[in-house]
Amino acid sequence: MRWIVIVCCLVIGAGVYLSTQPDEHASHDAMAVSAGITIPDLAGDAARGLDVFAANCVSCHGAHATGTDSGPSLVHIIYEPSHHGDGAFYAAVRNGVRQHHWPFGDMPPVPGVTDEETGFVIAYIRTLQRANGIN
DSSP states (O other): OHHHHHHHHHHHHHHHHHHTSOOTTSOHHHHSOOSOOOOOOOOHHHHHHHHHHHHHTHHHHOGGGOOOSSSOOSSSGGGSTTTSOHHHHHHHHHHOBOOOSSTTOOBOOOTTOOHHHHHHHHHHHHHHHHHTTOO
């Protein structure tokens, strides 16, 4: 009986883990969150980040960072601070990033965006993430 409980726990755990992993073969539309996120009130650095995001990131990452056919949603567990820390965002803006989680292709560097502005964008993204249960 004890073995049955252990096997059931392992099967359930594996199912939960796999359900939180991106499907490498899913369509871009399935990975782009178009609605249903909580948009919090923004102030300070997060509000400034919205402006920088709108000018430089929205064409690929969508309104409120919910993704498009050209780039993933940043309001996703993959981008939580423990998996993609702030340094990953700074590096992506400065240097671009090779495709590794999603089938959108490589992200090019974002010319003209300063580290200070990137910090504002990070504040904006982290505020959106927290409002949607991603800490």
